[in-house]
Amino acid sequence: MIIQSLKMAWESVRSNKMRSFLTMLGIIIGVFSLVVLVSLIDGATSSITGSIATLGSSSLNINIMDDKGRPLSQEDLESLCGNGAIEWVSPSGSSAFSIRCGHKEDSVNVTGVNQYYAQIEQLESAAGRMLQVPDIDNHLDVAVVNEDIAKDLMGFSRVQDAVGGEIVIDGRPFTVIGVIRNTTDSGIASFMGVQYAAYIPHTTFIRLPSARTTKITSFTLSAKNGDLEQAQEDIGQFLLERFDNDEDAFYVMNFQSILDAMGSVNGTLSLVMGGVAAISLLVGGIGIMNIMLVSVTERTREIGIRKAIGAGRKVILLQFLIEALMISLIGCGIGIFLSWLALQVISAVAAASSATITFGLSARVVIISTAFSTGIGLLFGLYPANKAASMKPIDALRYNG
Amino acid sequence: MIVLKDVSKIYTMGDTQLRALDHANMHIRQGEFVSIIGPSGSGKSTLMNIVGCLDLADEGEYYLDGIEIRKYSEDRLAEVRSKKIGFIFQNFNLIGRMSAWDNVELPLIYQRVPAQQRKERVEEALRRVQLYERRRHRPNELSGGQQQRVAIARAIAAQPSIFLADEPTGNLDSRTGEEIMGIFHEMHAAGGTIVLITHDSGVAAQAQRQIAIRDGHVQEV
Incomplete structure (x- = not known):
């Protein structure tokens, strides 16, 4: 029917x-x-x-707008590690620099970091090694680059071959010690044209000829057991004490809350x-x-x-x-x-x-x-x-x- | 088979009451070929609607195959129509969108006959009215006589207890009308019970028995 x-x-x-x-x-x-x-x-x-998420929903980014004449030092950040819910802390100041490899040249986002940065942002190594304490302490001219730089700028089809190669950042030659997998290759990042990324020791970063400041104006941190909210509270407490209870002196960006x-x-x-x-x-x-x-x-x-x-x-x-x-x-x-x-x-x-x-x-x-x-x-x-x-x-x- | 006892049907139009059927009594046995004759407005159509279970009587009793009809719900009436009554109308009443085959098959679908059996019965009915070759044609591609033959095939396929024909030759020329009457005689010869309603005495005379209706009164001729 x-x-x-x-x-x-x-x-x-x-x-x-x-x-x-x-x-x-x-x-x-x-x-x-x-x-x-x-x-x-x-x-x-x-x-x-x-x-x-690729920008780092597992971390907090802090920008300091007004340091009241008492800027944070590398040692301050070191001492924050393990404090309360805070796990690792690394400077994360970055600038766009012109990078030259042989006769190829392009704009690259260069970030000055310490040995913890790779862990905080969960960067994945593709070849070579990450930045380590001696690189930071001796402000060596070494760089970790992403796959795009190794392949497109340096011209290596196998990223392993890029390790030991040389790139020129801001007129200074750097030795490539490691290659990481691309993290910013999707969505909004590619809209903004962020394709090439290089990471150098923070201590070297502030010594680059066109560095605008030697102070730490931004840093990133990870939380113990991923408890970003507690870490946000702890770092806020610390910075408020440091900067005369001025809430406008700094800004804590929590990507998870944005998400x-x-x-x-x-x-x-x-x-x-x-x-x-x-x-x-x-x-x-x-x-x-x-x-x-x-x-x-x-x-x-x-x-x-x-x-x-x-x-x-x-x-x-x-x-x-x-x-x-x-x-x-x-x-x-x-x-x-x-x-x-x-x-x-x-x-x-x-x-x-x-x-x-x-x-x-x-x-x-x-x-x-x-x-x-x-x-x-x-x-x-x-x-x-x-x-x-x-x-x-x-x-x-x-x-x- | 069909027993009407004192059946009346009353239409009310404003203040006046019209008795379309007035204490009508009728008895039709199985295998009979009966014609009901009367001028227009005599109550023929009302009688046909009641006998065909399309309408219910206001007074009296109607037995079809020994069952009293007036107690039934509308769905039950539809079921009775489906199983017991094969209508043949003056204006054929075929569904224009559907082919001859589909028109003949329709009552069998409502009877929930299985597909294979349906196919056999439709084919047999169409062959009996000699229209099997035209089974894919739609009604508007057929002549009036052919359309009426499709309508007869539809009634035959349903294997009803009675065939109820309302002026089946009224819209046809006399030669085609004769052909249709020929089919009725064949159906009668094959054991069918036929009730034929007409105003044409020539057609009525071909039946075994004639019943006249005038002003709602029914009498044997």
């Missing part, structure tokens, strides 16, 4: 192609906007959170956009109801015939309900297909402009829009179907439309 009803509904949808299509259009547009909007927000969110805030903003945004799209789906549903009512009136005689030859209330109800459901689900399918197409195009355009954001069709939004379309088909199909089912056969047979 269900198969027959499906067949009949399909016949009816097919025999009024233009009308069926226009009715579906409401659902198509609704589903399309729902899926595309939510997927775009999802894609952007995961891309941004991804890049923030959390962004997550809730994006959640709200998804909800609002989804809500707007849901309204257009609702409008599509009203379109279905309208056309189904027209269809029921037009087919009054047909309903009379069907009833005369033995169709009961339930059979007629089912037939018209399936027809409404079919229109909304076909519309939903087309909508999902079109949004998949649109997302492919958007992703391709994003890829062409070297952004690495991908916008995929998330199963969640497909399920939601299918469920919503089913609900709308049933809701708005029920009234016309019931109207058809409760027609009296003699009245319907006598109808001349």
Whole structure:
């Protein structure tokens, strides 16, 4: 019976192609906007959170704006290590420098760090070694570079070969002692053009010819057991005491809290956009109801015939309900297909402009829009179907439309 | 098979009451070919609607195959129509969007006949009215006589207890009407119970027995 009803509904949808299509259009547009909007927000969110995570959601970054004439020293940072929830501390002052390798030259983000930095930011070694205490103490001209520098600037296809090589930073030759895996190769970082990164001893950094300051103005730290909140409290306490209880003297940036805030903003945004799209789906549903009512009136005689030859209330109800459901689900399918197409195009355009954001069709939004379309088909199909089912056969047979 | 006892149907139009059927009594046995004759407005259609379970009587009793009809719900009435009554209408009442085959198959779907059996019965019914070759045609691609034959095939395929024909030749020319009457005679010869409603005395005379209806009163001719 269900198969027959499906067949009949399909016949009816097919025999009024233009009308069926226009009715579906409401659902198509609704589903399309729902899926595309939510997927775009999802894609952007995961891309941004991804890049923030690579910037270091496991660490706190502190910038000092006003040191009250008592700047922090390397020793101060050393003594902070192991203090309260604070695990490791490293200077993290950075500048863009022009780096030369042979005859290639490019702008590189150079960060002056100590021996703990690699652990704090969880840098992964690809070859060679990380910076160690003697490098710092003797302010040696050594550098750890990322894979992009080793491959693109220095021209080594195997990163191991870059170890022992030479690069010129700010006019001074540095020996490459290690290569780390790229961490800033996705999302926002590539938007901002941060591609090349080099790490040199902090002590060397402040001695570079174009260094602007010899003071430590920014540093980064990790927390014991990842308890960043406690570490944030501890370092805040320490800096407040140091800088005369002036809250504006420094700024502690906690990426995790930024991530959390962004997550809730994006959640709200998804909800609002989804809500707007849901309204257009609702409008599509009203379109279905309208056309189904027209269809029921037009087919009054047909309903009379069907009833005369033995169709009961339930059979007629089912037939018209399936027809409404079919229109909304076909519309939903087309909508999902079109949004998949649109997302492919958007992703391709994003890829062409070297952004690495991908916008995929998330199963969640497909399920939601299918469920919503089913609900709308049933809701708005029920009234016309019931109207058809409760027609009296003699009245319907006598109808001349 | 069909027993009507003092059946009345009353229509109220404003202040006036119209007795479309007035204490009608009728008895039709299995295998009979009965015609009901009367001028228009005599209550023929009302009688047909009640006998066909499309409408319920206001007074009196109606037994179809020994079961009283008036107690039934609408869904139950649909089931009775589906199993016991094969309608043949003046204006054919085929569904225009569907092919001849699909039209004939429709009552079998409502009877929940299995697919294989359905196929056999539809084919047999279409062959009996000699329209098997035109099974893929839609009603608007067929002549009036052919459309009525499809409608008859639809009734035959359903294997009802009675065939209820309402002016089956009314929309056809006399030659085609004769052909249709020929099919009715064949159906009767094959054991079918046929109730034929008409205003044409020539058509009515072809039945075994004639019942006249005038101003809601039923009497044997």
